[in-house]
Amino acid sequence: MISAFGYSFQALMPWALAAAPLALGALVYIYRRHGSGRNVIVSTLYLLQKLPEHLPGRKRFLPPFEFWLELLAFCCLAGAAAGLYATRTGKHVAILIDSSMSMEAVDRSGLSFFETARTAAINDVSSAPLDTRFSVFNGGASLTLLNQGGPVSGSEGLALLQPLQPQPNEDRIAAQIHLLLNDDRYDAIWVYTDHTLDGELPPASVKISSVYPQASSADLTNVWFSGLQTNDEAGTSFINATLSLASKQAVDLSIVLICKSNDGNPVAPLTKDVHLAPRTPTVLKLGPLAANWSYCEARAEITTAGIRDDIPSDSHAWIAHGEQTREVWLKGDLEPSQLGLDRISGVTIKPMPRSENQAQLEAPTILRPVIYHRTVPSQAPSTPTLVIFPPPGKLPWGGLVKETDSSNAPITRWLSSHPLLQYVQLPLLSIPKQRILMCPPSSTPVLYGATGAIACAGELEGKRYVIFGFELLPFDGMKSPTLSILTLNTIKWLFQSGETFSSRVGEPVALPIGAVASQMVIPRPEELEIKNDKVIPIFPGIIEFSYKNSGEIHSQHLSLQAVNVFSDQESDISAAKPISIPPAVSVTGKSRTEASLPIATWCAALALVALGLELCWRITRTFKRRRG
């Protein structure tokens, strides 16, 4: 094995390379003998006998052009027979840096979690061997590869890390690590996040660097809005703001509500001071609002001396007047009212409209989340999806629902850290009938029955989905508290941000049904991403939909949509949040080897070229000789 130029050169049959020097010796012998042993027929020696005699032994060997072509062909054939190949030396490392909102938090050192994570990543890259190659991923709302042109060197990887900044969205680190683990191209995965590891140790190739300051976590303070909704009392509108605090002590807050009227003019701001205790969400009533209010921005500022808000992004929230509730479709044989789904606040669950072309409705362009009751979608949906008690068979995300049903089997294990199981008392849960699931590769088993998983929660291309292998409905409220809490957690995790009607940053917003609309974002128009007629906001604010009539804007705005990032998961920085890494599933069963350079094939091709050139050379020379 020889290493050079970042490659390791090896041969399958090294002894075949001995043919090259043998070919050299044989060619030299043949060409030295060429002409002297072979008789060339001539018409007569009458004139030729007067020429001097030829003594080959005394002549210097000057090989002709075809000698070199034949030697090249033989050497290339020896290389091809030896099966030469080259593989890259050095590891291929995937770097995943968490850029969710929680990484904005500033610790006692004055550095944000993200800056600490970036510094740790830079140190690790700098100390890696020189032949290590890197693929850098931004772990935001979706996993984004920053070096699209292929693996980069350490210095290029460091350059890619410099301009990164945290974004106001939730992280999906566990699912993203799972994706990278299932990709055979990477020899190691380095993760920089504020999560800590829970459960089994990850594979040896995964290194998780947690930047959460365990020692000084008590010094972290964050106040955030976890919900904002309107409330009408006797014809007057108020706003109910749900505030939460992560801190070691109670703080004083000043809540400011800044509104705009329908004609775009500002309305006098409303201010309210409040004393907020940690860990307990508090609902504040703000108002009354002006009758012609259009949209409002709520800001929370800590007024306690010496305490700062470590994550400023979640201290703002937006609400628009008359915005639509989150609409979710139900596909199944029963109506939402029969399943108790009309009693859940924050979402409006309607039956999926019937259409002659039902498959078209299930196409990925649909923007409504869907609940599938005792049925499954035909392909992986592009919106958040809940599947309840599916029939046996394959699942569109991969995975399987097994044939056999278990009756009254206990729940043996569960993933307690998952948001679905928050406040759920599982030992009290008894499930009459359950179907064992083979969870799709992009999901995590959340609940286990006697013989396998019975609930899976996952995310595919940024769209969450949950599959329950048992009957979760009907929603009975407090009559079945454990199941009901599980149902509410699931709906909140899938379809809502807290108890608000607003859309979430990073999720597509459905356009109002009807005329063509043009969209603008307040306050930062440049941060609206439009993709395939869907609006995807990447920062909180207000989306303004305008309608056109005969080419003219009918009215300045007919509907508004608020976009917020309400995420207790990201905002609650009082303690590090654990993540568990599911085992990697190798889908194709291939071993983790990187493609090698097929030098043997190149040698064979070069040998063919050399032989072809030599043949042309000989034909040309023979033709010239015949022409005289």
Next chain:
Amino acid sequence: MKIDATILRQLDAFTLRARKAVAGLRQGSHRSQRRGHGVEFAEYRSYELGDNPRYIDWNLYARSDKLYIKRYLEEENVALFIIIDASPSMTHPELRIKWQTALTLAVMAGYVALASQDPVSIFTLGGRSSSMFWGGKAFHELQRFAGELSNALSDSPPDIDLCLEARRAAAQTKFPGIGLIISDFLYPLEKTASILAAFRARNMELHAVQLLGPMDIDPDTGSDGATLLCSESNECRAVSLSVESRSEYSALLTNHNKALRDHCLQQGIKFISGIIEDSPEHTALTLLPRMSLFV
């Protein structure tokens, strides 16, 4: 041996031309030594008893008061004798291009002669087809004979005496005509002179055509030296074929051909030298106009 029809159409533009008056067998289109009843006036002769009074020149009688008859030049045909060198240097299988070119040239020349009703005879000197002979007036028979000759290739040199073969061939000619000798003439000048003299003695108008192959011009074997095998004598010799040696050979060949040309000029023999560069038909077509034998 078949000649392509397009080439035959090109040959129709050529006509056999004798440089001097020769006696023929029949009436033809060539000037004859004999006085007869042709078109061209030759001389006056005094009237003798028995002469045909039709030929008396009455104008001359009126002026001279003596009887004279007009005599005209007779136009007769002229025989074309094609002598082909069939020694191993022409008929060895490795050198077949020379033999095929010689046969093609002979067939083309025979076609032109037969087209003007002139008889054609072909002699071969030496080789496996030793002293083969054909004489006739039909072109298809000529082609058939040439086809038989084209299979006369042999790699075993027979023990022949070209000069003797030439004398035997010359002895078979019954009347003088035009002799076309096709050979590579790569032998000593004395031998060439002896062969040419055999046919000159029969009062023939001689034309010599030398055919040289690519190896005769430049013996390039691709290496600085080689062992050469003579097709005539089967003798082997290791010869240096470096650039300098090949230049020396080129000078030798030039001197040899110059001596040959000078001898032919002295003897009144038309000599041309041709190099076989591509197909036999193309080489023969380029040689025919250069020969003063055809116009």
